[in-house]
Amino acid sequence: MSLRVSVIRRLAHFHLDVDLSFPSDGLTAIVGPSGAGKTSLIRLVAGLERPDQGTISLDGTTWVDTGRGRFMSPQKRCLGLVSQEYVLFPHMTVERNVAFAARDRERVPELLDLFGIGHLAPVRPDAISGGERQRVAICQALAREPRLLLLDEPFSALDVATRHTLRRELKALSRDLGIPILHVTHDLDEARFLGDAIVSLDRGRVAPDWPGEQIRLLASMARDYIPEGFGPGPHTPTMLRNAT
Secondary structure: OOEEEEEEEEOOOOEEEEEEEEOOOEEEEEEOOOOOOHHHHHHHHHOOOOOOEEEEEEOOEEEEEHHHOEEOOHHHOOEEEEEOOOOOOOOOOHHHHHHHHOOOHHHHHHHHHHOOOHHHOOOOHHHOOHHHHHHHHHHHHHHOOOOEEEEEOOOOOOOHHHHHHHHHHHHHHHHHHOOEEEEEOOOHHHHHHHOOEEEEEEOOEEOOOOOHHHHHHHHHOEEOOOHHHHOOOOEOOEEOEEOO
16 A cells, blocks of 8 residues: 655645655654654644645545545544554553454454553553553554554653663564554654654655765665655655665
């Protein structure tokens, strides 16, 4: 399934203006300075904001086409969204939080066990750690059986050790899901570790040279870097197949 995003959105200090085609599977890391438009891009794809102009489609299905007045609601896009804010129901147990989103509730124990939190099924979110809550949030997103997974800085509020553990779990998961994953992060090392591809944004535009020295460092640590990946016409993410 390929994701195509060609949109313009007026923001406070600039226009988000991108034309991107994302790989049909694997994880694309989206990096850039604070306020570059990364979260706005995720929100547009999720249907939480509307573009002023443009189209968004997944695997040939049009989600947004401003020229034709088409806008598919977030509920119909069949996607999973995880942020750093742990959007969990405090009055529900871990199991019920995941089951609330599940298309098939029989898969809930399997998902909890996959992330090592099966023993927390009867516990409420306020009684578990931040890393455990984030695992619940990811399970909740996957319980929807999404065609696309959006991750908006999901690890930024966690301590370093927990963040590194969840990175490894996400990397293993991204290889098995077979769907596009967009992962927003400020951490360039995290982008290098997780990303099958990297997109840099700066002031709402694709910026392959941001930040030049850091991107060159990423390139030196990866195979098959394609610096001209952002040539004229629709952009495709710069590929960074991580060295192993």
